[in-house]
Amino acid sequence: QVQLQESGSGLVKPSQTLSLTCAVSGASISDGAYSWGWIRQPPGKGLEWIGYISHSGRTKYIRSLQSRVTISIDRSKNQFSLKLTSVTAADTAVYYCARVGSSAYSTWFDPWGQGTLVTVSS
Amino acid sequence: QSVLTQPPSVSEAPRQRVTISCSGSSSNIENNAVNWYQHLPGKAPKLLIYYDSLLPSGVSDRFSASKSGTSASLAISGLQSVDEADYYCAAWDDSLNGVVFGGGTKLTVL
Numbered sequence: 001q002v003q004l005q006e007s008g009s010g011l012v013k014p015s016q017t018l019s020l021t022c023a024v025s026g027a028s029i030s031d032g033a034y035s036w037g038w039i040r041q042p043p044g045k046g047l048e049w050i051g052y053i054s055h056s057g058r059t060k061y062i063r064s065l066q067s068r069v070t071i072s073i074d075r076s077k078n079q080f081s082l083k084l085t086s087v088t089a090a091d092t093a094v095y096y097c098a099r100v101g102s103s104a105y106s107t108w109f110d111p112w113g114q115g116t117l118v119t120v121s122s
Numbered sequence: 123q124s125v126l127t128q129p130p131s132v133s134e135a136p137r138q139r140v141t142i143s144c145s146g147s148s149s150n151i152e153n154n155a156v157n158w159y160q161h162l163p164g165k166a167p168k169l170l171i172y173y174d175s176l177l178p179s180g181v182s183d184r185f186s187a188s189k190s191g192t193s194a195s196l197a198i199s200g201l202q203s204v205d206e207a208d209y210y211c212a213a214w215d216d217s218l219n220g221v222v223f224g225g226g227t228k229l230t231v232l
Contacts, residue, residue, distance in 0.1 A: 020176035039167075045165070046124055047159075047210055049221035062220050085163065096167065103173075106155035107214050107221050 001081035002026040004097050012091075012120050018084040020114060022097030028059045029078045030055050035100035036080045037109060038071060040093040048093075049121075052100045053080055081113075125150065126211050126224035133230040139199040142227045144211035146192050150222055154195040154214040156232050160188055161208040161226070169207070171196065 008020035010061060011100060022036070037052030053063035053071040061069050070083045094117050098109035127145040134140040139151065158171035169178050171187040174194065184205075187196045198205055211224040 031152070047161075047212075047223040049212075051220075060220065063218065095139040099174075103155075105153065105214065106157065106173055108157045108169055108172045108212075109159070109167070110172075112166040112212065114166050 001100060002111055003101065004111060006095060006097050006113045006116040007099040008116060008118070008121060010117055012087050012118060013122050014088055014120055016090060017084055018082070018087050018118055018120070020082045020097075020116065020118070021079055021080070022096055023077070023079045024099075025078070027099070029073060030075050030082060032056075033101075035102065036071075036073065037098050038082045039098060039109065039112075041089070041098045041115075042093040043097070050082065050095075089120050092118065092120045124225040125215060125218070125222035126213065128209075128211060128227045129226035130225070131228045133231065133232055135232045136201050139197060140201060141198075142196045142211075142228065142229070144183055144196070144224050146194075146213060146222075148192060149211040149217040150215040151189065151193075151194055152192045153216060154219050155187055155212055156187070156213045158185075158196045159210045159212065161162065161210065163207070167210070169219045197228050198229070201231050203231060206231050 003025045028060045035052045035054045038050040053059045068085045073080045094115040096115045098112040155173045158165045160170045161167040174189045208226045213223045
């Protein structure tokens, strides 16, 4: 059974960098069949895709965050990470990590981690 | 404002059937597969439907989905209180070159 677990700082000051890690168990992050991604949900709002990284390290990000976001992979620890720089209150959200499946015309997230709340506040 | 449009809420009585709509465009729903997610309060979102209408292993066959043109819909039959959740549609968007979600629909079982 594949499981994902987010960890990282729950409180980040404005203009600083948000850093989160997603530990994967029950599957190898080097499995070429999947990528690994991040999705967030601001309080009271819907889900927003952030980006994903393939097993080979190729990344794809949402355009609105592209200048501030980095997703990286650590095969030795079977985990992947999210960094978001220059955060503002608008980045306050529950952040989810997920395994990403994709084909020529579909990209889906399964399973998801439990999510971690990150609050941006001084 | 989400790229995919869903009704904010729907409600129906137990044992009845409800549908949730998801409206998009040719850059997303019409030319790419729609996936549906169930988000129970305090839980991790769960993949409910993929490739427009396929059920992942373990998902109840009370759930079904379809797509026509730029719209998709999720149907839940035999409603139970455990189905109370937020439901999201999602698809790849060729213009935005990324995944887009609907705003979510809150299902209340009366």
